[in-house]
Amino acid sequence: MLTKILIEVIQLLVVALGAPLLLGLLRKLKARLQGRRGASVLQPYRDLRKLLAKEAVVSENTSWIFRFTPYLLAAVMLLASLLLPILTTHTPLGFIGNIIVLMYLFLLATFFLALAGLDAGSAFGGMGSSREMVIAALAEPTVMIAIFAIALRVGSTSLDEIVRRGTTESLLLLNPGHLLAFIALFVVALAETGRLPVDNPATHLELTMIHEAMVLEYSGRHLALVEWAAAMKLLLFLVLLSNLFFPWGVAATSTPGALGLAFVALGAKVSALAAIIALLETSLAKLRLFLVPELLSGSLTLALLAVLSFFFVR
Amino acid sequence: MLRALALALLFFAAGAVGSLLAGSRPGLARVLGNTFALFGATVALGLGLAGAAGGTFEVVIPRLLPIGGVALGIDRLSAFFVVVIAVGAIPSALYALGYTRVYEKRHSLAGMGLAFNAFLAAMVLVPLARNVLTFLVLWEAMALASYFLVMTESEQRDTESAGWVYLVMTHAGFACLLVGFLLMSRAAGSMSFADWRGVSPAIGGTTRHAVFLLLALGFGSKAGVIPLHIWLPRAHPAAPSHVSALMSGVMIKLGVYGLVRVGFDWLATGPAWWGGAVLVVAAISAILGVLYALVEHDLKRLLAYHSVENIGIILLGVGAGMMFQSYNLPALAGLALIAGLYHTLNHATFKSLLFMGAGAILHATHTRNMEEMGGLIKRMPWTAVCFLVGSVSIAALPPFNGFISEWLTFQSLLLSFQISSSAANLIFVLSVAALALTSGLAAACFIKAFGISFLALPRSEHAREAREVDFTMRAAMALLALACVAFGVAPFGVLFFLNKAVSVLTGAPTDVHFGWNSVMANDSFASVSPLWIAVALVALLSAIPVGLRVAGANRRRRYYETWGCGRALQTARFEYTATAFANPFKRVFGLLYRPVKELDIQFHPESRFFVRTIAFRNEARSILEEALYNPLRRLAQFLAERARVLQSGNIHVYLLYVLIALLVLVMLAR
Numbered sequence: 013m014l015t016k017i018l019i020e021v022i023q024l025l026v027v028a029l030g031a032p033l034l035l036g037l038l039r040k041l042k043a044r045l046q047g048r049r050g051a052s053v054l055q056p057y058r059d060l061r062k063l064l065a066k067e068a069v070v071s072e073n074t075s076w077i078f079r080f081t082p083y084l085l086a087a088v089m090l091l092a093s094l095l096l097p098i099l100t101t102h103t104p105l106g107f108i109g110n111i112i113v114l115m116y117l118f119l120l121a122t123f124f125l126a127l128a129g130l131d132a133g134s135a136f137g138g139m140g141s142s143r144e145m146v147i148a149a150l151a152e153p154t155v156m157i158a159i160f161a162i163a164l165r166v167g168s169t170s171l172d173e174i175v176r177r178g179t180t181e182s183l184l185l186l187n188p189g190h191l192l193a194f195i196a197l198f199v200v201a202l203a204e205t206g207r208l209p210v211d212n213p214a215t216h217l218e219l220t221m222i223h224e225a226m227v228l229e230y231s232g233r234h235l236a237l238v239e240w241a242a243a244m245k246l247l248l249f250l251v252l253l254s255n256l257f258f259p260w261g262v263a264a265t266s267t268p269g270a271l272g273l274a275f276v277a278l279g280a281k282v283s284a285l286a287a288i289i290a291l292l293e294t295s296l297a298k299l300r301l302f303l304v305p306e307l308l309s310g311s312l313t314l315a316l317l318a319v320l321s322f323f324f325v326r
Numbered sequence: 327m328l329r330a331l332a333l334a335l336l337f338f339a340a341g342a343v344g345s346l347l348a349g350s351r352p353g354l355a356r357v358l359g360n361t362f363a364l365f366g367a368t369v370a371l372g373l374g375l376a377g378a379a380g381g382t383f384e385v386v387i388p389r390l391l392p393i394g395g396v397a398l399g400i401d402r403l404s405a406f407f408v409v410v411i412a413v414g415a416i417p418s419a420l421y422a423l424g425y426t427r428v429y430e431k432r433h434s435l436a437g438m439g440l441a442f443n444a445f446l447a448a449m450v451l452v453p454l455a456r457n458v459l460t461f462l463v464l465w466e467a468m469a470l471a472s473y474f475l476v477m478t479e480s481e482q483r484d485t486e487s488a489g490w491v492y493l494v495m496t497h498a499g500f501a502c503l504l505v506g507f508l509l510m511s512r513a514a515g516s517m518s519f520a521d522w523r524g525v526s527p528a529i530g531g532t533t534r535h536a537v538f539l540l541l542a543l544g545f546g547s548k549a550g551v552i553p554l555h556i557w558l559p560r561a562h563p564a565a566p567s568h569v570s571a572l573m574s575g576v577m578i579k580l581g582v583y584g585l586v587r588v589g590f591d592w593l594a595t596g597p598a599w600w601g602g603a604v605l606v607v608a609a610i611s612a613i614l615g616v617l618y619a620l621v622e623h624d625l626k627r628l629l630a631y632h633s634v635e636n637i638g639i640i641l642l643g644v645g646a647g648m649m650f651q652s653y654n655l656p657a658l659a660g661l662a663l664i665a666g667l668y669h670t671l672n673h674a675t676f677k678s679l680l681f682m683g684a685g686a687i688l689h690a691t692h693t694r695n696m697e698e699m700g701g702l703i704k705r706m707p708w709t710a711v712c713f714l715v716g717s718v719s720i721a722a723l724p725p726f727n728g729f730i731s732e733w734l735t736f737q738s739l740l741l742s743f744q745i746s747s748s749a750a751n752l753i754f755v756l757s758v759a760a761l762a763l764t765s766g767l768a769a770a771c772f773i774k775a776f777g778i779s780f781l782a783l784p785r786s787e788h789a790r791e792a793r794e795v796d797f798t799m800r801a802a803m804a805l806l807a808l809a810c811v812a813f814g815v816a817p818f819g820v821l822f823f824l825n826k827a828v829s830v831l832t833g834a835p836t837d838v839h840f841g842w843n844s845v846m847a848n849d850s851f852a853s854v855s856p857l858w859i860a861v862a863l864v865a866l867l868s869a870i871p872v873g874l875r876v877a878g879a880n881r882r883r884r885y886y887e888t889w890g891c892g893r894a895l896q897t898a899r900f901e902y903t904a905t906a907f908a909n910p911f912k913r914v915f916g917l918l919y920r921p922v923k924e925l926d927i928q929f930h931p932e933s934r935f936f937v938r939t940i941a942f943r944n945e946a947r948s949i950l951e952e953a954l955y956n957p958l959r960r961l962a963q964f965l966a967e968r969a970r971v972l973q974s975g976n977i978h979v980y981l982l983y984v985l986i987a988l989l990v991l992v993m994l995a996r
Contacts, residue, residue, distance in 0.1 A: 064879040113733070116722070145773055159740075323748055
């Protein structure tokens with residue numbers, strides 16, 4: 013029992029404390045690739061501390077939805093960190109939800125964030141909400157079909173089970189369906205976490221921003237929570253991708269040694285994915301909003317191929 | 327059991343007669359009609375629960391109807407639908423107590439009370455019907471009673487045409503049912519439903535397929551599947567809101583009841599293409615329903631289109647179940663059917679809730695146009711919270727009730743890989759994609775519906791002066807909101823009853839396993855614990871403020887105007903509108919909408935740099951209606967004009983027609 017609680021606490025801390033570090037690392041990598049020196053990898057922590065020290069300015073037009081949403085976002089991401097197999101294949105709270113639940117939890121967060129975007133009555137917020145929902149809605153089929161592709165081969169939608177099968181049967185990872193599903197989910201991860209080429213996290217240009225437009229009215233502790241939750245979402249998606257498709261090092265037992273190894277492996281895998289994202293963001297320009305559906309339908313096609321390859325080569 | 331049914335009917339009769347007698351005093355008619363309806367619905371809930379727990383009765387009243395008399399009976403499936411009806415009817419009657427007050431001056435509350443009670447009684451009785459004639463009479467009574475309720479505000483042009491479309495569509499469906507039932511009765515040699523299941527496999531292929539198609543068309547038109555949905559977005563908004571809630575939340579579910587009976591009882595077990603056809607129609611209904619809802623800015627029409635979508639989701643479960651049954655996978659068929667039926671109950675709760683919310687807004691602002699709402703969350707806080715619960719539920723977000731049934735539907739669709747037929751697999755894969763897209767779009771649509779109606783600044787004088795509605799209306803909405811949470815967080819209560827009802831139909835234990843805190847599909851394939859999700863969310867939500875305090879966060883809050891690029895004035899004109907919100911969707915799915923764009927700018931006569939007025943229209947057209955129904959309408963018109971030749975107006979000619987008809991009939995019947 014104590015070990016179980018300890019594992020969950022460690023998972024929570026890895027996500028809660030690791031998220032700003034991932035953001036710092038990503039920005040640093042991007043800066044180096046672009047020939048800049050970049051801020052320290054610890055800069056996101058300093059930003060959060062600065063925001064927490066400031067008072068929150070709230071629009072007069074807003075309702076409780078606006079103030080409630082940052083807390084909900086953070087709570088959803090923390091809950092996700094409890095049911096995702098981050099370090100071990102025996103996540104104590106893994107039974108409370110499978111991979112579909114995880115995706116719908118993210119949708120719950122998006123739902124409220126989009127409402128908060130509309131709440132202040134500014135055109136920016138509404139624009140951001142509308143665009144965000146176009147992307148979220150179009151990403152949904154890819155997510156489910158990719159999940160279908162994985163479930164077909166593993167025979168389960170339980171996150172723990174998928175990772176466990178991956179660690180024991182390494183040949184499973186080599187089939188083309190898995191690879192196609194990975195690419196499809198990777199594209200969705202970029203879209204859902206607001207990275208290039210779908211959304212530019214570094215822009216505040218009126219006509220192009222999506223996520224930033226929705227959160228434009230936030231300040232102080234509210235903005236700190238929103239930014240923290242966004243960073244956690246990115247980390248959760250990268251953990252999901254790395255543990256589902258490259259489950260090397262994930263602990264099968266709960267010994268401190270195995271967990272320590274899993275932690276190191278996770279760090280390496282997430283850093284590698286972050287490096288890929290940094291590389292993509294350096295070499296790609298942002299897509300026009302109405303080209304994003306084409307990107308997403310492309311990823312849906314890959315996911316469909318991943319499923320069909322199972323039916324035709326079995 | 328039988329006594330409970332009699333008591334419920336007695337209450338409905340008392341409500342009908344009471345409101346008729348009190349006709350001259352509208353206030354009394356309103357209270358009598360709705361209070362007795364409330365009592366009757368509550369007794370019906372008891373009846374349904376007793377039936378769901380396993381109680382049964384069969385009763386035949388001979389001579390009341392020809393060929394078999396009135397035959398009523400209850401089994402677990404019928405009982406489940408009685409519960410669904412009661413879950414919608416109880417809050418609806420409560421809501422009507424306050425809501426129909428506005429009709430006192432203009433409309434006859436006596437007639438309304440009569441039609442409302444008759445509607446409820448007919449709906450409760452339909453799933454209990456045990457032979458063809460009883461069923462058809464009740465089915466027609468239900469349609470007519472709801473028609474009169476739709477026509478309440480008949481002084482409005484829209485209502486008149488809505489009622490007409492409804493009447494035509496419901497009778498087209500009725501004709502299909504009639505022919506299908508008669509064909510089946512002849513083939514089976516019995517008008518009693520109980521005899522059909524045993525003989526259906528022996529019936530010849532063509533007859534059986536014809537019966538299936540006719541019954542599916544009849545029930546499908548009542549359920550509102552695309553392309554038979556056209557009456558739904560017209561009739562539901564035209565009716566008073568508590569009736570819209572009943573029609574959308576409950577009445578269309580009886581179409582689902584019929585389809586489940588056809589697929590799993592009367593004609594069981596059919597070939598795989600039956601289930602496949604249901605799946606395809608369901609997927610199309612789900613996607614097109616939500617897409618039409620997205621570009622609709624009349625709140626009640628939007629909700630009506632969402633009924634089309636949700637019927638699609640329900641039928642995905644039902645169709646998948648039929649398919650599994652055909653491939654001899656009864657455990658999975660049970661899972662799929664449970665998913666569909668669970669969504670039926672859930673849709674009854676949240677759609678009733680949302681229609682009542684829309685009714686409350688209509689009551690307070692006198693408009694159904696979302697572009698004239700806004701800021702209502704501050705003026706109608708109770709309605710806002712209830713509508714939000716309904717929105718989150720219909721968007722299928724955890725831990726609310728829409729989520730658990732949609733989750734079960736997903737699992738049943740994913741488990742389709744156990745079927746080894748490539749064509750079936752392909753249909754299922756596309757259904758998964760369709761359901762996923764639908765749920766994403768539904769979330770977007772309810773962000774629009776809630777965000778534009780309730781948040782930010784009021785967009786019109788009416789919205790600015792809106793007041794919260796009275797106690798009975800709030801109580802009805804709160805009741806349904808609680809049900810949304812309860813059915814979402816504690817699914818074991820519903821699953822317990824459904825599991826038994828469904829395993830009787832499929833003839834095997836289902837693939838759903840559940841405890842008080844978790845639901846599992848197909849053993850270790852998938853599990854979810856909505857209760858723990860809710861508990862964990864609440865715990866984390868309350869821990870975060872504590873954490874912020876420990877971290878030494880600044881706790882001050884200052885109110886200031888929304889940032890507007892330095893504009894001095896902030897008005898509602900700067901807000902994002904529903905049209906603007908939906909515009910990207912309109913562009914992405916332009917192929918289906920074929921939007922018509924009209925921009926009309928009137929310039930100042932002296933300079934083109936000054937604009938006098940700008941008129942902008944950007945309407946989405948329903949290509950389906952234009953392509954499918956316009957030719958039909960033209961054909962009907964053409965035939966009617968040809969038939970006019972027969973109408974000479976001469977009584978002797980008409981008598982001759984009667985004679986000829988008689989002679990033909992005698993020859994045919996010989």
